[in-house]
């Protein structure tokens with residue numbers, strides 16, 4: 001079965017855009033385009049937005065555009081955003097340290113609530129459609145040009161066509177290979193076990209910061225609160241965490257001593273066989289070219305980010321804002337959205353991504369040092385910190401700011 005979704009390019013007749021993946025990149029792009037009259041169809045393999053565990057700290061640079069497109073105020077009204085959250089770094093349990101670039105402050109936003117809100121806002125526009133439970137399998141081509149994707153839904157396969165395909169399906173996207181693109185891989189020596197605990201009986205015990213504890217030899221524990229009064233914990237360490245996850249006594253023996261004293265008794269009581277958990281293979285990779293005729297990759301699908309620095313979610317959304325701006329500017333100018341536009345988006349975003357990924361690889365190497373080495377390094381670092389911070393600030397100034405030309409406007413009950 002073939003489902004057509006095709007238009008001519010031009011201001012009054014914008015091209016149809018098929019977005020694969022309803023994560024942060026996909027949904028921000030969908031909202032920006034749909035609210036400017038572009039026909040958008042989104043495919044998401046999961047049945048809803050309650051999917052894998054991910055980071056939820058939104059940095060100040062992304063809060064500004066989210067405020068401008070009217071999303072942040074609604075999230076605050078719904079109690080889904082906690083503002084002024086600081087990301088704090090420690091060596092061991094208690095030694096607080098400063099890292100280059102300064103400590104990050106931002107807001108924790110329920111990712112599930114955020115994606116649901118964007119879907120709700122998009123649904124006010126007639127040319128928007130989201131298909132849950134629909135997995136993209138490979139690209140469809142006419143000659144060299146990608147013209148859509150083959151999908152599986154409820155066990156049956158079909159093809160969905162569009163003028164442009166934007167792949168936002170995250171790490172290990174299957175569409176990379178079928179579009180003829182291969183990523184450059186960078187070695188990261190640790191995996192991460194995510195655990196989530198219900199703290200609704202003791203919400204006052206939830207931390208008001210994102211705390212990163214580096215224990216040396218690649219062992220890192222990150223703790224922060226997430227939506228519905230839950231505590232999220234990321235445990236990274238070398239070795240087979242998948243096996244450890246299945247061995248509760250061994251997991252308790254290894255993990256609980258690494259939990260700060262204020263939280264330890266609560267986790268002693270709550271860590272059991274019913275604790276929600278998930279394994280993540282940490283990866284850092286990047287496509288040398290983010291596009292091919294008819295198709296563009298953004299977010300983790302173009303450049304997979306590690307959890308280090310808590311920034312992948314943020315850069316994925318900046319990609320989406322940049323792509324939406326470039327598409328809308330081309331439509332306004334009556335230009336075709338082709339490889340020139342895709343290449344300009346990559347050119348704008350790539351320097352930031354290269355710099356962030358290099359920082360993540362340095363951070364992984366740093367976390368791999370012995371604890372005594374970390375203590376020594378953070379004792380010496382303050383001497384060089386002003387100079388390093390000056391360089392970091394200069395590099396940040398050279399990069400494209402997150403200025404969006406096209407701001408979406410909520411409709412209906414959310415208008416004004």
Ligand SMILES: Cc1cc2nc3c(=O)[nH]c(=O)nc-3n(C[C@H](O)[C@H](O)[C@H](O)COP(=O)(O)OP(=O)(O)OC[C@H]3O[C@@H](n4cnc5c(N)ncnc54)[C@H](O)[C@@H]3O)c2cc1C
Pocket residue numbers: 020021022023024025026043044045046051054055056057134135136137168169170171173174192280281282283298299300301304305306307309310311312313314316
């Ligand atoms: C363990 C771990 C912890 C992290 N912690 C943080 C953090 O604290 N802060 C931070 O900013 N970043 C963090 N990151 C990175 C962050 O999760 C990603 O960079 C970010 O989610 C990328 O957003 P995205 O929209 O590109 O992709 P994703 O968030 O991965 O979204 C992709 C979407 O596409 C869907 N999909 C996938 N394949 C298909 C398909 N074939 N067909 C249809 N749909 C499909 C998926 O179900 C998903 O909904 C972490 C990453 C990992 C691995």
